[in-house]
Amino acid sequence: MRHGFLARIFTIRHYMHSSLLRIFICQATYYPGLCEPISQGGLGFDYYVNLSASEMWSSFLQNVPDQEWNMNKIVSSLIGNRHSTNKMLLFAENHGQSISGGRSYAEILFGDIKEHGAGSKETLLRGCSLHKMIRLITFTIGGRAYLNFMGNEFGHPKRVEFPMPSNNFSFSLANRQWDLLEKEMHHDLFLFDKELMGLDENEKILTRSLPNVHHVNETTKVISYIRGPFLFIYNFHPTDSFERYSVGVEEAGEYRIILNTDEIEYGGQGNIKHDQYLQRTISRRIDGLRNCLEVSLPCRTAQVYKLSRILRI
Structure with a gap:
């Protein structure tokens, strides 16, 4: 019943707005037929999201020493199922990981910059380096689409937390600090992200043959x-x-x-x-x-x- 309902919706969507709207679904296991044409019995989604990529990066950053990172694990997590790569969307960091108690990658990598002591330069260099490398390899190694979590492009340090009873309906974390774009490390990370996006705009990386x-x-x-x-x-x-x-x-x-x-x-x-x-x-x-x-x-x-x-x- 649900399959038929979705198929009807997407049939109408493709008929009325075939070039204006793209719909994707977060699906970790790649449900059979998810992105196949409705005429062939599929659901007609344009993309599915590979959730294992962001889960892998989060686990490495929080639990695994740098010298023990597994290169084969990185590659296999990012490439996903080769049979469905043409419909795969990747992101380095997803919103669910930094909402209500979680931490953004920047917060994991940099901590509270104001509290850094003598080791702050090394901490910032490591954090900037990994933040850029994670985005570059996630963007270019697999899939046909990439999604950026708001603030990730310049290393936003704080999590997102919406007003709720547990925080007395506070808006203090329900925002993005755009003024950080003009400050040192965040400005540098943002410049890199612009160059990364420009790489695809100019060279069409995502539409080329798979790596x-x-x-x-x-x-x-x-x-x-x-x-x-x-x-x-x-x-x-x-x-x-x-x-x-x-x-x-x-x-x-x-x-x-x-x-x-x-x-x-x-x-x-x-x-x-x-x-x-x-x-x-x-x-x-x-x-x-x-x-x-x-x-x-x-x-x-x-x-x-x-x-x-x-x-x-």
């Missing part, structure tokens, strides 16, 4: 994948940096960094100099691919390379 995840190393904490002409590389290791880290690519040519989480303007340290932004492949088979790049890979950073020139050998 080939070709390098996942638990020892070095490095993840790399290719999506169209783009190479994504992440070093989640909390302390180890690499001057010449080898990752595979199929096409021989020149690859240029188009997004770097370690840029100073995004709250990074600027460890990769601009004369290192352009790299040429080496004819050496690695990761099952015909060529490789040897790249600088500082700890807790990620880079996006674009194939800018193909070399025919």
